[in-house]
Amino acid sequence: MKSIKLSLFFLLAFFAVFTACGKPSADAKTSGDYYEHVSRLNKILSEINLKYVEEVDPREVVEAAISGISSVLDPNTSVLDPKASDNLKLATEGEFGGIGIHIGMRDNMKTVISPMFGTPAYNLGLMAGDRITHVNGKPTKDLTLDEVIDKLRGKVGTDVTITILREGAAAPFDVTITRAKIVLHAVPYAGMLDKDIGYILLATFNLKTASELEDAINKLKKHGMKKLILDLRSNPGGLLTQAIEVSELFLKKGNRIVSTKGQVVFSEHNASKNGIIGEDIPIAVLVNQGTASAAEIVSGALQDWDRAIVIGKTTYGKGSVQTVLPLEPYHDGYALKLTTARYYLPFERCINKPQNEIRGHGRTSIGAEDESAEDAIAKDTAVRDTQVFYTAGGRKMYGDGGITPDVDIESKSIPWIAQIQERMSLYFRFAVKYRSQLGDAASKIDSTWRIPDSLFKAFKEFCDADTNFAKIKSPSQIKTDELEDVLIKEQNIIYGDTSKILKDSSIAAMMAGWRTALAKQNETQAIETKNYSLNAIKRELISAAQGEEARIAWMLRDDIQLEEALKYLRNDQLYKNKMKAPPKDNKKAAKK
Numbered sequence: 049m050k051s052i053k054l055s056l057f058f059l060l061a062f063f064a065v066f067t068a069c070g071k072p073s074a075d076a077k078t079s080g081d082y083y084e085h086v087s088r089l090n091k092i093l094s095e096i097n098l099k100y101v102e103e104v105d106p107r108e109v110v111e112a113a114i115s116g117i118s119s120v121l122d123p124n125t126s127v128l129d130p131k132a133s134d135n136l137k138l139a140t141e142g143e144f145g146g147i148g149i150h151i152g153m154r155d156n157m158k159t160v161i162s163p164m165f166g167t168p169a170y171n172l173g174l175m176a177g178d179r180i181t182h183v184n185g186k187p188t189k190d191l192t193l194d195e196v197i198d199k200l201r202g203k204v205g206t207d208v209t210i211t212i213l214r215e216g217a218a219a220p221f222d223v224t225i226t227r228a229k230i231v232l233h234a235v236p237y238a239g240m241l242d243k244d245i246g247y248i249l250l251a252t253f254n255l256k257t258a259s260e261l262e263d264a265i266n267k268l269k270k271h272g273m274k275k276l277i278l279d280l281r282s283n284p285g286g287l288l289t290q291a292i293e294v295s296e297l298f299l300k301k302g303n304r305i306v307s308t309k310g311q312v313v314f315s316e317h318n319a320s321k322n323g324i325i326g327e328d329i330p331i332a333v334l335v336n337q338g339t340a341s342a343a344e345i346v347s348g349a350l351q352d353w354d355r356a357i358v359i360g361k362t363t364y365g366k367g368s369v370q371t372v373l374p375l376e377p378y379h380d381g382y383a384l385k386l387t388t389a390r391y392y393l394p395f396e397r398c399i400n401k402p403q404n405e406i407r408g409h410g411r412t413s414i415g416a417e418d419e420s421a422e423d424a425i426a427k428d429t430a431v432r433d434t435q436v437f438y439t440a441g442g443r444k445m446y447g448d449g450g451i452t453p454d455v456d457i458e459s460k461s462i463p464w465i466a467q468i469q470e471r472m473s474l475y476f477r478f479a480v481k482y483r484s485q486l487g488d489a490a491s492k493i494d495s496t497w498r499i500p501d502s503l504f505k506a507f508k509e510f511c512d513a514d515t516n517f518a519k520i521k522s523p524s525q526i527k528t529d530e531l532e533d534v535l536i537k538e539q540n541i542i543y544g545d546t547s548k549i550l551k552d553s554s555i556a557a558m559m560a561g562w563r564t565a566l567a568k569q570n571e572t573q574a575i576e577t578k579n580y581s582l583n584a585i586k587r588e589l590i591s592a593a594q595g596e597e598a599r600i601a602w603m604l605r606d607d608i609q610l611e612e613a614l615k616y617l618r619n620d621q622l623y624k625n626k627m628k629a630p631p632k633d634n635k636k637a638a639k640k
Contacts (some may be wrong), residue, residue: 052083052270052617054195057320057353059538061249062366063170074324077340081131089113091421093109093113094570096109096275098494100623102400104128106329108486114127114348115192117486120448121387122368122369122387122404122405123152123153123193123383123625123629124193124366124387124404125195125370125385125386126192126195126381126385126541127243127375127382127383127385128170128372128382128385129381129382130380130381130382131198131199132194132195132197132198133357133372133381133382133383134200142306144229145201145204145227145228145229145230146167146200146201146202146204146227146230147161147167147168147199147200147201147208147225147227147228147230147232148163148164148166148167148168148228148463149164149169149174149200149341150338151193151196151197151200152193152340152404153193153403153483154177154179154403154406154444155182156189156287157181157188157189157213158180158181158188158191158193158196159177159178159182159389160174160175160177160178160179161282161338161364162342163175163282164230164252164597165234165235166236166249167224167228167230168226168227168228169225172223172470172473173226173443173467173470173471173473173538174212174223175214176215177214177337178194178212178214179212179213179214180211180212181211181212181213182210182211182635183196183199183200183209183210183211184199184208184209184210184524185211186199186618187211195386195639200531201358202227203226203227204228205226205227205228206226206227207224207225207226207227208224208225208227209222209393210222210225211223211226214467216348217467217523218526219524219526220523221391221471223471228541230257232252232254233251233252233260234250234251234252234253234254234256234260234261235248235250235251235255235257235260235263235264235430236249236251236596236600237249237596237597237599237601238268238559239268239601240268240271240272240316241277241614243272244272244274244275245273245276245277245614245617246265246268246273246275246276246277246380247276247277247279247554247604247610248268248276248277248278248279248295249279249600250259250278250279250280250283251282251283251345252255252283252284252285252286252293252449253283253285253286253287253294253341253342253343254286254287254288255287255290255489257286257287257624258290258291258294258296258297262297262324263296263555265297265324265325266324270519273329274328274329274576275329275330275331275332276325276329276330276331276332276484276575277331277332277333277334277610277614277617278331278332278333278334278349279333279334279432279610280333280334280339280343280353280354280358281334281335281336281339281609282336282339283338283339283340283342283343284340284341284343285340285341285342285343285345286339286340286341286342287342288306288308288317288345288369289472289521290342291305291343291345291346291522291544292305292306292307292317292409292510293341294342294346295319295345295346295350296319296320296321296323296333297318297323297324297325298323298325298355298356298438299322299323299349299353299355300319300322300323300347300353301319301320301321301322302318302319303318303349303353303394304316304317304318304319304592305317305319305345305349305391305394306348306349306391306392306393306394306396307391307433308369308389308390308391308392309387309389309390309392310369310389310390311388312388313371313388313389314389314606315371320412321606326609328474330357330414330617330620330623331347331355331356331357332356332358332613332616332617333347333350333356333357333358333359334348334352334359334360334609334610334613335358335360335362335451336361336459336536336609337361337362337363337364338364339360339363339364339451340363340364340366341364341366341367342367344363344365344367344391344450344451345391345393345399346398347363347451348393348394348397348399348451349443351393351451351454352393352394352395352397352439352440352445353394353440353444354439354441354627357455357613357616357623357627358454358455359452359453359454359455359457359558359609359612359613359616360453360456360457360459360609361453361457361458361459362450362451362452362453362456362457363570363598364401364450365399365400365401365403365404365449365450366399366400366401366404367390367392367399367400367401367404368391368400368404369387369388369389369390369391370385370386370387370388371385371386371387371388372384372385372386373385373386377453381480386447389402394440395438395439395440395445396437397437398447398449399449400449400453401448401450402448402449403447404449404586412521431584432619434627435447435448438629439629441462441627441628442629443627443628443629453626454519455612455616455626457608457609458608459608459609460606460607460608463572463573463576463577463580464522464523464573465522465574465577466577466581466584467571468488468517468520469511469517469581469584470584472514472517474507474510474511474514474517475581475584475585475587476588477510478506478507478510478585479585479588479589479592480508480588480592481510482503482585482589483589488624490593490622491590491591491593491594493586493589493590493592493593493594494590494593494598495590495598495601495602495605497586497589497614499582499583499585499586503582503585504578504581504582507581507585508574508583511597512571512601515580521542522566522569522570524566524569525563528559530557533557535555535559547615559567563598583602583606586602587603590602614623
């Protein structure tokens, strides 16, 4: 009887998963074999249950098989347990307990797509591109993306430790973050940059996004806004309905915004009304590698209809639709988060990048170790040459996923020493200490407050007194240590020396001199970061005194990508030239 029950468990579990996906179309290449393959899988599980050398836990076997299914599909398809299903619901509603990051898959690693503004992760300096290798000491390579998200979320006030691998950092490092109530404000900041240029930071796409954005636009209009910068950088996206409603604020009635296409899903979404931003208002949209999903729909739709100049870096390329299918009545609370379609922009550009596509059937080679950088570039170029699209006005656009900006410009780089100081919250901690010395005067600090030069010396002393910061070595210092280890091992092999002292005094002197030079170089770099450090301390003091909006406004004043947007909006002819298609492209677009 027990065996029969287990066999039924296997059967129901897998048929629930597979049939939830919908029966393949009759003309599908392998449709005739579909249920034959499912039957074979059930037979294998049944034989394991009846004849394996010892009893196995059916739940473990089923979950392992499901993980195997997920591994050949795209990174966004997974089976959600009851807790993960609840977390997904909470995220779309706008509140949950967590650290405040959005993560995805890059090179088969769990990667920070963007930290959310004002959250614990954001305040501790987590960055887009950070790879999460461990959560509370457990390797994430053994976990699904949803399992990692589930571990990062939890009760408000509890701690979670994550291990980060960062590009340019010498080694992985741990960050302990206290979970907080995450409230997703769609518009954390809106204001006038000068007498006629407005700026709106759009942070996410939840149930409040369109209404908050409309309110912000109307407020800026009352302040004389004649031109607009819409900042979608590090916006991870969210609800499709909100992407449509946001796009409608800028487009004409009837303009197509996005279409979705899949095996059993097809839909077109057009603007149902004229926008509240007229064509007489030029728009610049800021994007970066953390701009994803719904944010890509908005930026792509505005680009396709020539309603905005897009400035920044190519976006993330998450252009797929996930449908949550409950696995009831057999498994209450469980659900299949299944990719059912892809997003296409008004003129048929697909947003999805190859690394976010299905991983089976040889379609992509995510994380392929035998593909060189040159091969990848050549492949990308070959694809781009065949995927050419045109905007409504005839400007040439390239496919291959993501939104390619009209003006490609990198954000300002942060010195490695400053990155470490951000990561270790040294600016924040020093600001707390300094604020306590100011007393009541601390509450009056704003953007006009002058930073005393003596503050930098005090900050350096504060950092030097931190024992953890004192242990930090630059990448070149770490490589020097590695070289010395190799030299010592080499001498041990040749001479049988176990004293770990370099025998050749000239080499020893060279190593000592090299270390001294590196120490001086690091000291010079620390001094060169003076302006960054003082501005970062002021940022934390302004945030404490005036709140998050004042903090964001202060950070914008040294923003290279924002300055580029201002350059185009302040020069009408420059803006028009960038938005105008070359004559030959205009003819090609019209013919097509």
